[in-house]
Amino acid sequence: MKQDNAIRLSLLGLAMSAVTALAVITTFILKEGVPVIFRYGLGAFLFGTEWKPTAEPPIFGVFAMIAGSFAVTAGALAIGVPVGLGSAIFLSEFAPKKVAIVLKPALELLAGIPSVVFGFMGMLVLLPFIRVHLGGPGASVLGGSAILGIMILPTVISISVDALRSVPRSYREGSFALGATGWQTTWRVTLPAARGGLVAAVILGMGRAVGETMAVIMVTGNTVQIPHSPLSPVRTLTSNIALEMSYASGEHREALFATGVILFVIIMALNTVANTVARLGKRA
Amino acid sequence: MLEARNLKLWYGDFRALNGVSMSITPRAITAIIGPSGCGKSTLLRCFNRMNDLVEGSRVEGEILFEGQNIYGRRFDMTGLRKRVGMVFQRPNPFPLTVFDNVAYGPRIHGLASGDELRETVKKALQATLLWDELGDKLDAPALSLSAEQQQRLCISRLVAVAPDVLLMDEPCSALDPMATQNIEELMLELKKRYTIVIVTHNMQQAARVSDFTGFMLLGDLVEFGETQQVFTAPRDRRTEEYITGRYG
Numbered sequence A: 001m002k003q004d005n006a007i008r009l010s011l012l013g014l015a016m017s018a019v020t021a022l023a024v025i026t027t028f029i030l031k032e033g034v035p036v037i038f039r040y041g042l043g044a045f046l047f048g049t050e051w052k053p054t055a056e057p058p059i060f061g062v063f064a065m066i067a068g069s070f071a072v073t074a075g076a077l078a079i080g081v082p083v084g085l086g087s088a089i090f091l092s093e094f095a096p097k098k099v100a101i102v103l104k105p106a107l108e109l110l111a112g113i114p115s116v117v118f119g120f121m122g123m124l125v126l127l128p129f130i131r132v133h134l135g136g137p138g139a140s141v142l143g144g145s146a147i148l149g150i151m152i153l154p155t156v157i158s159i160s161v162d163a164l165r166s167v168p169r170s171y172r173e174g175s176f177a178l179g180a181t182g183w184q185t186t187w188r189v190t191l192p193a194a195r196g197g198l199v200a201a202v203i204l205g206m207g208r209a210v211g212e213t214m215a216v217i218m219v220t221g222n223t224v225q226i227p228h229s230p231l232s233p234v235r236t237l238t239s240n241i242a243l244e245m246s247y248a249s250g251e252h253r254e255a256l257f258a259t260g261v262i263l264f265v266i267i268m269a270l271n272t273v274a275n276t277v278a279r280l281g282k283r284a
Numbered sequence B: 001m002l003e004a005r006n007l008k009l010w011y012g013d014f015r016a017l018n019g020v021s022m023s024i025t026p027r028a029i030t031a032i033i034g035p036s037g038c039g040k041s042t043l044l045r046c047f048n049r050m051n052d053l054v055e056g057s058r059v060e061g062e063i064l065f066e067g068q069n070i071y072g073r074r075f076d077m078t079g080l081r082k083r084v085g086m087v088f089q090r091p092n093p094f095p096l097t098v099f100d101n102v103a104y105g106p107r108i109h110g111l112a113s114g115d116e117l118r119e120t121v122k123k124a125l126q127a128t129l130l131w132d133e134l135g136d137k138l139d140a141p142a143l144s145l146s147a148e149q150q151q152r153l154c155i156s157r158l159v160a161v162a163p164d165v166l167l168m169d170e171p172c173s174a175l176d177p178m179a180t181q182n183i184e185e186l187m188l189e190l191k192k193r194y195t196i197v198i199v200t201h202n203m204q205q206a207a208r209v210s211d212f213t214g215f216m217l218l219g220d221l222v223e224f225g226e227t228q229q230v231f232t233a234p235r236d237r238r239t240e241e242y243i244t245g246r247y248g
Ligand SMILES: Nc1ncnc2c1ncn2[C@@H]1O[C@H](COP(=O)(O)OP(=O)(O)OP(=O)(O)O)[C@@H](O)[C@H]1O
Pocket: B011, B014, B016, B034, B035, B036, B037, B038, B039, B040, B041, B042, B043, B054, B201
């Protein structure tokens, strides 16, 4: 009994320290980043297209980076979602058990590859390919999208597979017993029933893509500009922070924290949407 | 109509049916009774080849449907489950609306659309006496219905594809006595147009609704005959022990 209490207390302590760390980080980012946004003007900061942090006076407009993050993420989803959902459907509905047992963990291993390795592969293989066969400098929205599209696969696949597997077997049996084919059953019964979880998978994949930094820096070229084609180089919000933090000071540093605040808000919003959708999906 | 001939089935190495032969009479109710685990569901699921979905299952022997072996190499599988429908132990409507549940079969088989589909759905709901209750709630989610309504809906879903045979695996075991009685009455009504095979744990139910009864034990069909005879003058001692409650 006494021992139980001791264990409970120490677990509580550990849990509290995690929560505290999170709270400290959040407060710190907000405290460092929010004032400069309002001093500079929310509109000018969000929608300004020029980023000249070392000019006199400096110009802090993150719109090109927001557009960059948006373009790269949308591209990553365009590549990663069809491939991810397709693989998940194959694994959960069509693959023989033995195949699924081997493949699913193998795909999840993808998540363990450090992002710098993805970036490196991208630089060595993908960018030259783009430059030679499609044109442009190579480092581009397309390069970022392709690498991120692969990097979000483990997230999209494993959450989608779980969502599909949680659809009761009895729904599938009911459909097969009416003479439906495997594909009709998947399309008309299983996918709609797993809808909530599948949307959550996509949104969490999106969160992963928005937040990724290292690989993106290595393959997107990092030019501050609103991309006008898939082959133009871009800079994302995360890249902006990572590239400049080492030499930034004063208001410049604050502006980088402010970039972090924008990211923070985007990721929080995505997670909230994912959780809500997953919960609604479960209830339906 | 349907006839099993020396039917054997294995789940991996385990033999669940040891050569069952039985002939199902059209437009009558055939009940299969027996203790838990004796292979009733397995036998029933052979009639529409639902066991094909179980990995590692293997069948020997044959089942003739209108003279053709449904396990034969040249049998056209696509139509079988449309003509031999199945109702499960737990009502399993799809998480869709009432209308979409009943329309599911006609849609996947391309049987009807538009007004014609609405008419098919209406007739199918009338056949299970659901139309009066749900005619104005076709957009309600099927999962919001009572258990009895859900089971009727599952039967409507079959009726909508105009099958010949209805296989029912303990269709009342998730229902209360009142609902059970209602479903039994429905079965007697459906028997006028469909051939019904029902698996039940409930001997009174078999005695009340069925015309023929088969008694199974450990993968064997021990006795099969007219219900009246099986219950009043069983030929096999084991059947007698089971129906008088002395078994196990
Ligand atoms: N998918 C399966 N894999 C392996 N063995 C199975 C499978 N399904 C059933 N069995 C076994 O086959 C035997 C017959 O099962 P079945 O479900 O046909 O019995 P039942 O008579 O319907 O029993 P109940 O009255 O409990 O529903 C049982 O011993 C069961 O354990």
